Amino acid sequence: xxxxxxxxxxxxxxxxxxxxxxxxxxxxxxxxxxxxxxxxxxxxxxxxxxxxxxxxxxxxxxxxxxxxxxxxxxxxxxxxxxxxxxxxxxxxxxxxxxxxxxxxxxxxxxxxxxxxxxxxxxxxxxxxxxxxxxxxxxxxxxxxxxxxxxxxxxxxxxxxxxxxxxxxxxxxxxxxxxxxxxxxxxxxxxxxxxxxxxxxxxxxxxxxxxxxxxxxxxxxxxxxxxxxxxxxxxxxxxxxxxxxxxxxxxxxxxxxxxxxxxxxxxxxxxxxxxxxxxxxxxxxxxxxxxxxxxxxxxxxxxxxxxxxxxxxxxxxxxxxxxxxxxxxxxxxxxxxxxxxxxxxxxxxxxxxxxxxxxxxxxxxxxxxxxxxxxxxxxxxxxxxxxxxxxxxxxxxxxxxxxxxxxxxxxxxxxxxxxx
Amino acid sequence: xxxxxxxxxxxxxxxxxxxxxxxxxxxxxxxxxxxxxxxxxxxxxxxxxxxxxxxxxxxxxxxxxxxxxxxxxxxxxxxxxxxxxxxxxxxxxxxxxxxxxxxx
Numbered sequence: 446x447x448x449x450x451x452x453x454x455x456x457x458x459x460x461x462x463x464x465x466x467x468x469x470x471x472x473x474x475x476x477x478x479x480x481x482x483x484x485x486x487x488x489x490x491x492x493x494x495x496x497x498x499x500x501x502x503x504x505x506x507x508x509x510x511x512x513x514x515x516x517x518x519x520x521x522x523x524x525x526x527x528x529x530x531x532x533x534x535x536x537x538x539x540x541x542x543x544x545x546x547x548x549x550x551x552x553x554x555x556x557x558x559x560x561x562x563x564x565x566x567x568x569x570x571x572x573x574x575x576x577x578x579x580x581x582x583x584x585x586x587x588x589x590x591x592x593x594x595x596x597x598x599x600x601x602x603x604x605x606x607x608x609x610x611x612x613x614x615x616x617x618x619x620x621x622x623x624x625x626x627x628x629x630x631x632x633x634x635x636x637x638x639x640x641x642x643x644x645x646x647x648x649x650x651x652x653x654x655x656x657x658x659x660x661x662x663x664x665x666x667x668x669x670x671x672x673x674x675x676x677x678x679x680x681x682x683x684x685x686x687x688x689x690x691x692x693x694x695x696x697x698x699x700x701x702x703x704x705x706x707x708x709x710x711x712x713x714x715x716x717x718x719x720x721x722x723x724x725x726x727x728x729x730x731x732x733x734x735x736x737x738x739x740x741x742x743x744x745x746x747x748x749x750x751x752x753x754x755x756x757x758x759x760x761x762x763x764x765x766x767x768x769x770x771x772x773x774x775x776x777x778x779x780x781x782x783x784x785x786x787x788x789x790x791x792x793x794x795x796x797x798x799x800x801x802x803x804x805x806x807x808x809x810x811x812x813x814x815x816x817x818x819x820x821x822x823x824x825x826x827x828x829x830x831x832x833x834x835x836x837x838x839x840x841x842x843x844x845x846x847x848x849x850x851x852x853x854x855x856x857x858x859x860x861x862x863x864x
Numbered sequence: 865x866x867x868x869x870x871x872x873x874x875x876x877x878x879x880x881x882x883x884x885x886x887x888x889x890x891x892x893x894x895x896x897x898x899x900x901x902x903x904x905x906x907x908x909x910x911x912x913x914x915x916x917x918x919x920x921x922x923x924x925x926x927x928x929x930x931x932x933x934x935x936x937x938x939x940x941x942x943x944x945x946x947x948x949x950x951x952x953x954x955x956x957x958x959x960x961x962x963x964x965x966x967x968x
Contacts, residue, residue, distance in 0.1 A: 508904030541930065544907060548933040555910070555937040810906035 459496060459774075459849060460488045460521065462623040466847040469750060471791075474498050474779035483765040491523040494753070494772035495765070498779040500786035500803065502762065506754070507775060507809035510539045513754035515811060520753055520850060521774065531690070532650075534698040540810050545681060546691070550814065553601070553673040559817040562600070566822055569596055570829040578833055578863060582840045585857040589830075590711035593822055598703035601818070603672020604660070612656075616704030618649035619697060624847040626855065650697055657696035658689075673699075706748040707819045709846075709853030711826055713746035716857055717793040719839045727795055728831035738795040739823040744802030745793050747778040750852045752806060777803045778852055835862040865959040869896045870917070872967040881954040887963060888912035888950035898965040905950035907931060912949040913938035917962035921945050924952050924961070940966030 457470035464470050477484050477498040484496040497503050506513050516539050518524045529537065535546035552558060570593065577588035595613045599606065618628040628649070661674065669675075677695065680686050687695070718724045727734055751774045756767045767773060780803045782790040787797070805813035813819065841858035867890060868878040881890040891899035891912065900911035907930045916924045924947060927935060931951050935942050949963060 504904070508906060510906070540906060544930045544933075547908060548930060551908075551910075551934060551937045556939045805902065807902045808904035810903055810908045812903040812906075812908050816902070 459486055459776075460490060462847045462849050465750070465849045465852065466624075466845050468845050469747070469778045469852055471779075471782055474776060474782065475784075478779060478783060478785075483763045483767070485765070488521075491521070492772060494521060494774055495767050496774050496776055497762075498776050498783075500780040500783035500801070503775045503777065503780045503803060504801075504808040506762075506773070507803075507806065510754075510810055512757055512760050513773060514539050514757050515543075515752075515754060517755035518753060518772075521751075521772070523772075532694060534691070534694045536698065536811060543810055545683075545685065546677075546687070546695070547814070549677045549679070549681060549687070550673060550695075553676055554814045554818060556817045559821055562597070562818070563821060563825060565600060566593070566597060566825045567829065569593060570826050574829055574833060578861060581862075582858065582860045585715045585859045586708070586712045586854055587856070589715065589826070590708045590857075593711065593826060594707040595700075595704050597818070597822060598699065601672065602674055602699065603664070603669065608656075612653075612700055613704060615649040615653050615656075616700040619653070620701040620705050620848075620851055623850070624855070626847075653697045653700060654693045657693050661692075702813075703815060703818075705851060705853060706815075707822050709748045709851070710743050710746040710819065710823050712854040712857050714742040714823065714827060715830075715837065715859065716839075716843060716854055717742070717745060718837050719859060721793055722836070724793060724795060725831055725834070725837065728827055731828075734795050735824055735828065737798050737800065738827065739820040740800045740802060741793060741795050741797045742823055742827070743804045743819065744781050744787075744797070744800060747781045747802075747804050747852055749804065749806070750778045750848075750850055751776045752811070775803075777806065833864060835864050837861045865954050865956060865961070867954070867958075867961045867963065869894075869899070869914075870962060870964045871897065872965060883954050883956065885954045886950045887914070887952040887954070887961075888948070890954065891949060891963075896965065898968060899949060901950060907934055907948065907950070910934045910938040910948060913940060913966060914947060914949045915943055915964040915966060916945045916947055916952075917964055918945070920958070920961055923957055927951065938966075939968055 451468060451471035453470035453472045455472040455476045457464045457473040477496060482499045482502060485493060486496060487493045497506060515537055518529060519536055535543050573589060573592045577583060595609050595616065599609045677687055678692065754773045754775065756769055756771045756773055758769050760767045784790060786801060805816040838860050839858065840860040843854050844856040846853045846855045865881055865883065866878060867881050867887065868876055869891060870876055877894055877896050879890060879894040886905055888899060888901040888905050892901050899914065902911045903909040927947055931948050934948060935946050
């Protein structure tokens, strides 16, 4: 039994967040991969865009940043140049500018530095699971998946524990800015003009701006140099210092990205365990499975459904010409189900190797800064979970986030039996 | 040109590499374990870290600024002969090059 069967009719509207509230439209992606791998969509919410859906094409185009630029925005929605300048982070830059920021934070998120957090993560997982598993039936997104990533990010950034629940809420409002469960300012349902200079067009962006500024002032006054934030305020090799605006946008990016991506990988992994009962036993046997299981869970989830690029000069592919200035969406959600790249892509195979999934934007300069942390959190969480339970099964309908940008299960009712 | 990768377990992989290809792409194409290249050769991940064998370092040259910074991010210990293999391009001058894949 596969985990869930996509129900779209093969012609889903990719611009509609409601489409994705029923799960990613994989029948549509399969049709596009087969018949129209460079697909044009007209859109009444902004300029139209091209969709790239094949794994091989995304891999090739993603590395070609000279043609497929990040410097004009990374989401489907259009931005004016003024908005772009005010809101951009290093996600919205191309090399070599991208590297100027990236090298300031890369060390803190590197594999050897992150590996040192393993015991911290295990302790947090113990606490979280011991609390959640007291209930026989519960929402696994809320009680398990939502808990770990922000608490861990707080440690890495050097944030006070008592601020973390507030940050989770703000991070949700930022990135789930199209889901009324997470924000009062639903992006496509009301005018958010007042906040258009803020990250994610969201008033939560404004609040996080203020928080970041106050936090750094407090830390400076106390001589506290712990965490990554201090690191990126240091001058670069060329003496350049990050501007206040850049810093605040980077902080918002960390809160948003560190908050929900790994959350949804954990949720989708638990959902997979519900529907493929053999996974639990495989995990319990342990061993080499832990070298491959995290990446398979993260492939299966694809928390970042797509990222956008903008074409800098006319570019031809599969008989279509993308014109200078056109928006192009790399649909990682589609690439990760591409039959040409994965055997039996709609099945979770925790031993899958090699696993050339693109959930972290692999093959391009913007490959996820937090990928080692994500893999480690997923591994430790499932190691600890499988030790404690005898079975896990659905206890009601799961609900997907209303967003075509973030793919996640926002409610996951489960029933567990303990060992 | 020919390139040889010495693996941590003592095994060797030798392959013909086209001029202009970088050593990360060559390693991935030849299934060299331990050279991953998650950022596609864009200096963002340090997963293609190798040691250049003694005798070849003069010809492969030194790491430039960004590469130098990213070498601090690699999983294995950094050494004077450390390079990101995506930044070494195949050329006739490097025929016979030997690269050592670090122990993770």
